[in-house]
Amino acid sequence: MMASLYQGLINIIERKITPLAGAVGQQRHVIAIRDGFVAALPFMIIGSFMLVFIFPPFAADSQWGFARGWLDFSLRHREQLMLPYYLSMGVMTFFISVGIGASLGRHYKLDPVMTGLLAFMGFLLVAAPYHDGNISTDYFSGQGIFTAILTAIYTSEIYALLKRKNITIRLPKEVPTGVARSFEILIPVIVIVATLHPLNLLIASWTGMIIPQAIMHLLQPLVSASDTLPAVLLSVLICQILWFAGIHGALIVTGIMNPFWLTNLAANQAALEAGQTLPHTYLMGFWDFYLLIGGVGSTLPLAFLLLKSRAAHLRTIGKMGIVPSCFNINEPILFGMPIIMNPLFFLPFILVPMINAVFAWTATRLGWVAQVVSMAPWTTPAPIGASWAANWAFSPVVMCLFCMVLSALMYLPFVKAWERSLLQQEAQAKETSAVPGAGLQTP
């Protein structure tokens, strides 16, 4: 009964979900959006790191000398400290636009610099209202992310289309090719200015909202829905199922979640600046450091369990996997144990991060654990990353360690069962005097 249920599930995964994930994961715009975020990441990580200097992780009335000095310093120099933050996090859409444009440029074999700059201009045209020598920065951060994605895709597609249809200024053959090319490059710029600007004016006169405002208005329900427990559980579930089938599910899920996470991260940062309660819970720091501790499936505690295994194969995997696991890379564990396509691990692999998600969500919502307000590289060891992402609060470390203990407890019985069957195989292999581990088949 259980076995046939599992087989049925695997069939669905292989026939339906895998091809779908492959299609989504390789869709050029999904890839471009991900590339855009990857390009913007270093600027956003360093920029948001400034927050710890501006909002030190101490109570405002702390009397401890070190903390007092830091607090006073941050109050006195707030404006200067804010500058690098404003000009990185505050204008993240610039980096994202250029990144997405350049990625699509590479895809279409266009000049990536030109495609990136076109995307940047396309975004500015609609999202940078200009009055009396001042540009409003309202839509350069979280509120402009979806616009940046759309304008980058639009401008790159237009550029690619013009190139494909060979639409260019035709000059007599006598004109040197260099001269011809210098005119050629003007065409995509003209087309983009001549389409996006009137469109923005038109939408503004109809709705009273400029494009980024209108887009945020339309997407508001979706953005709100992305920060709910069902959204957390659904995204983790998809990621786990795909990874169980051996597909890099995290790549696909984060590709889709990133725009939402960034929009909500910017909202949390704005609330921190304004001294208000932070509105959002489910952000990349939550995903990376509570749900993917040591990699997909939260296998860092598992790596420690393996180190002491009685089965030689598991000990080897543990030794090989422990160091990369500390930096959230766990392919040796997933493919080596293996967990991937191993029926025994189907349930714990799917459920461990989901159960952790429920605890982390509840604790954060109850106000026991500090919310994510900063960005940390996903390769940061989980307890440190959890603290970093919450602007160096201590409560996320406790939350992360709690999730690790819970993962260890939930994985333990399944590891023991797998160990027993491996020990049997090892014993059999010894009897037939074959090479140890030879009885181990790829599932």
Add this chain to the structure above:
Amino acid sequence: MYKIMLCCSAGMSTSMLVKKMQDEAQNRGLEAEIAAFSATEFDERFAHYDVVLLGPQVKYMQETLAAKTVNEGIPVATINMMDYGTMRGDKVLDYALQLIEQKGGV
């Protein structure tokens, strides 16, 4: 000189395997250039290599990526899950050499 490229999502886990394969190649006295890249870097990198091996977690990209290397005749194949998980530099190196041989040497 054998030129082998490994490729996965971020080029992180494949870079662990690169080290093992390099050690193995050195033990065998083979001259080999082995490097790992992320899938994003594929387009600009593959042409320099004799063969491209993918991490099993990005097997779903194999068809698309292989289509890009058809003109150059560079084989794109996926590494066996178990060899990948146990970081068997020797077996993966064997596999790469076998693919290079099949397409008619370097």
